[in-house]
Amino acid sequence: MVRVGIVGASGYAGGEIIRYLLGHPEVKITYLASDTYSGRHIGSAFPNLIGRDLPVCASFGDTAADEADVFFLAQHHGWAMNVAPQLLDAGKKVIDMSADFRFRDAETYEQWYKTEHAAKDLTRRATYGLPELKREAVRSAALVANPGCYPTGALLALAPAVSKGLIDPASIIIDAKSGLSGAGRSKFELGYLFSEADESVKPYAVADHRHTPEIEQEISELCGRAVRVSFTPHLVPMVRGILTTAYASLVRDATTAEALDLYRQRYADSPFVVVLGEGEYPATKSVAGSNYCHIALKVDPRTGRLVAMSAIDNMGKGAAGQAVQDMNLMLGLPETAGIEHAGLYP
């Protein structure tokens, strides 16, 4: 059994990684770190984990590297860049959930995250862990930057159309709707209180969200030129899920059926992407609690645009599920090990 450590175990991403790994046939959780719950069983943070056979939470420290072979770092940005180097030097595999290693260009990171990067050389050695785009690179990676939740939904919805030249990348507009768990467990702002968030939809960080450059980096790589996109995230009153609706101008005539066919080919080897039939549309409920992504397309001949839609669980394919998928690839395990179960419906 491969030994796994999770740092930031009491955050939502950490808890969800634990949930997935408890059912994983090839790995064992040997280390959990959480400052808040240090010395306690993680069940005191997550009542769904009460009674599970898990190590008591530790405070992350110098000897952590001895405790596991693979580390999931589920902390806020700015943390992993100070820790990953040592873990890598010790021969560990590292999957970072934060933005620290998502940008090949550290300057972009510094500009959007207002944080000086402490491990700039590592950003070029890290692999952006979206297996549907970079499966082979992930297999051989020691350091994977787990993609942001919004970029995951947007890129899966757009990648085939961009790489096949179906749409004009400069015309891309991405409108995303997310459940509240994306805000994490430690944000005690007014807007995250139940009474404020329930029965309300609202945009935030309009044309200003930090996931924008991450989307742009990957779209630009796919089409071979620098591209800027419009991206607007919204909070909707649900716990899990991101529904992404992306718009772009077609550069050649195509029917919805042809576009769907192109996507099906592109994702034929991707077990977690489901391309829906013509006239079917994704719903976040369909993938809740799972690592799946549902994708739908509609060509609008009236306006000459493609509407590409995707649904993911922001905690699953948008975070913990994808991280385990990356781990499977990094360890040479079957890509679906431990994360193949169906979502909860209804």
Next chain:
Amino acid sequence: MVRVGIVGASGYAGGEIIRYLLGHPEVKITYLASDTYSGRHIGSAFPNLIGRDLPVCASFGDTAADEADVFFLAQHHGWAMNVAPQLLDAGKKVIDMSADFRFRDAETYEQWYKTEHAAKDLTRRATYGLPELKREAVRSAALVANPGCYPTGALLALAPAVSKGLIDPASIIIDAKSGLSGAGRSKFELGYLFSEADESVKPYAVADHRHTPEIEQEISELCGRAVRVSFTPHLVPMVRGILTTAYASLVRDATTAEALDLYRQRYADSPFVVVLGEGEYPATKSVAGSNYCHIALKVDPRTGRLVAMSAIDNMGKGAAGQAVQDMNLMLGLPETAGIEHAGLYP
């Protein structure tokens, strides 16, 4: 007191008109028609109306015209066009909540609603009842077509930018998020069950929704040329509210502050439109239960686009509130009579 009749009293729009009018100082509800609840008090349909001094529900028939001076017709499309002519001939004022009289060109109606129009000449005499665009026309109208909920949110968000030539109308993309009450009370489809709709966001009628040509008609009138827009509605798990996020390319440089200023001027005489400050964004909760519309703008200099956002209560400004606002104007009453109360927060 002006006598008011409401036909379709047991639907959500009908019930909400009743709720607003119960507090209206200048009118009295003298007639309620509902086939389902005929012979019963409307409190058996809407428990919030139990015990109110209201006429027992009737079945709509030939003598209805005697019962009131103003009629709200809150039925599905295809109904009002057969009834409005007689009411107008009898000198009544009519506010139709359906799509029957929203299109100046009956052919557009017939094409999108798959229904032959039975009163084509009336479509040209009807006034599209969005007071912020056509206040004077509404004042003198005998027949008002109450706008659709989505067009109300989209047009209020876009009209100033379109009419002032700030954006390219051909580039408009409208992404709308609606609560479930927009589906009405009689749609017993699987997707409207609580267990299916809760904790889920999903698009529907992508590039195909009947409110699209309604938006296009008014945008085209504002800019003086035929325009097509992309419009995608989504269902989000809440009862009331529509959050509209609209995107368009700027045709000239402008800052967010300048754009906001332009909007404030345009809506200076519109008591129900609130233009938020720079960096503030609308939430549907802020207007729930009210006739208000909150609007925000963001110029994105990186992409050269304007993001225009609005929040309304689909039952308020998107239906019943706006209908009462129209009635006030038609009767020469203060525009805000009976509908000035603040929304419910939280």
Next chain:
Amino acid sequence: MVRVGIVGASGYAGGEIIRYLLGHPEVKITYLASDTYSGRHIGSAFPNLIGRDLPVCASFGDTAADEADVFFLAQHHGWAMNVAPQLLDAGKKVIDMSADFRFRDAETYEQWYKTEHAAKDLTRRATYGLPELKREAVRSAALVANPGCYPTGALLALAPAVSKGLIDPASIIIDAKSGLSGAGRSKFELGYLFSEADESVKPYAVADHRHTPEIEQEISELCGRAVRVSFTPHLVPMVRGILTTAYASLVRDATTAEALDLYRQRYADSPFVVVLGEGEYPATKSVAGSNYCHIALKVDPRTGRLVAMSAIDNMGKGAAGQAVQDMNLMLGLPETAGIEHAGLYP
């Protein structure tokens, strides 16, 4: 116009009192106090109040008494007892939303609230402001203690049965289900985050909630002997509303119809209490945003028990609405002035 001041204007109760009073025909808000929003318009706290003609928030201080004739004190317990004496000495009428003056016996307060009472003599002069039980006392009161939300729902459900000797008071069990807004706006505990509270029901403060002695005080007064009750509050994933289900053993045979008749007589002069018909049950949605209370009864001949149920809006009849109702009575105004509007449905 009577001048009204609201202290604690940026809390949920404060905001709701403002909302009600904006439509009140006989009073004018002349003073708002909020430390957090001092110097700002209350619209920055409550977006539904943006643009309203209201005084800028002040910090409560010595000269407050000059600013209004009636004061609503909407602060946490332990605050009003230090302030009410001066306001009363200055001839003001005071309605306190906290628990400070709800107990005729200050020792009970001190025991349950772990706070020394600073104005013990006043507790006996204060009137418990549940108009359906003490309408005449409220009319002549200078200081009203607005009842807790749970006691309001429980007492309205039980009072007629207790006072008429239909049930054994010692057998009373009260199971209450509340929306999250009851927790107020400043409790930033984990359990009030949307992601934690949504899709979950949970009991709290079992057999230990501070509203227990308040219910007992009034039940005991109604039946003329000291009574203890079981009371369990639960949080349910909604913003507003309390559904109370109360159980008690019948001391004499009665049918549901007879019990309902007894309640209807008891509440014949209470405009805000609606006793539902046999077989009908209350729902919190039916009274959301209003000052109404819906009550239902069921006699269970199999077990010899009465099940008494009530639905209120915890922010309406459970707090702000009731406070305005009390104010109306204190000022000799019609009991329903400004608070007669119907709830929001759906």
Next chain:
Amino acid sequence: MVRVGIVGASGYAGGEIIRYLLGHPEVKITYLASDTYSGRHIGSAFPNLIGRDLPVCASFGDTAADEADVFFLAQHHGWAMNVAPQLLDAGKKVIDMSADFRFRDAETYEQWYKTEHAAKDLTRRATYGLPELKREAVRSAALVANPGCYPTGALLALAPAVSKGLIDPASIIIDAKSGLSGAGRSKFELGYLFSEADESVKPYAVADHRHTPEIEQEISELCGRAVRVSFTPHLVPMVRGILTTAYASLVRDATTAEALDLYRQRYADSPFVVVLGEGEYPATKSVAGSNYCHIALKVDPRTGRLVAMSAIDNMGKGAAGQAVQDMNLMLGLPETAGIEHAGLYP
């Protein structure tokens, strides 16, 4: 691999059994029956099951018995009693999700379900499938009646206190709060629409619910005399979960700690029951999507009552999860096989 058939595959219970069994190591789904989806893949009913390796849905018919070794019958009451005899005669094991075989006394069934029983002799041979009460009987059963969701929550909360004589069974009052999925997928009544159910709590079937005699049957067996209980179900605005709050008079002094100890002993061998620590209370979210039951107790010395609380997922321990647990026991498999995964949190 044991071959499993599920009849009523497109209902919520059916879909959830499929979800659990897809991850079960020892069985294979070889037969799915659904009249509505006959000839189609179950993914067209449940989007979380799109693409799964599952047999196409059939219409249940005479040859069904050939298709599997174990049958889950997930139909409405009145169906299984006509089908189970033949399946049993063919040597199959049967787990019925309906009420048809829950009552040892067919007359009770006939009285509460208003349906003549077609297989009265079988009711005495059937085993009530609550493993925590009847584990050994389930192991040797050919026909298991899967308990109702409410009885599961109530009995797990009360059984130890009843069987150990801690409480007076005649004093039991059960107040249950359920999510909407309990209503099933085919009830198209107004109250189950999102807009009607959201933001509302309401009781129903007060002192009249069909699960009442089921609870009474088992409580009576536990205490050795005929007992009647008060039971009130409520709908709360969430999809999954039942929170049960039960009240009863103590017949002897006990502390909360002692009562908890008694429960821990009673459930020591029950892997799916978690007895929480003193001062901790269950939340339905803690068990969502799982087969676990969380239990808490509070002795109220002021009133001499015990408050016993439990949380289950009505689709998990309240239906599908428990049915798989029963199957495991009937087949001699580990009790937790395929159902040990943690719930989804948050």
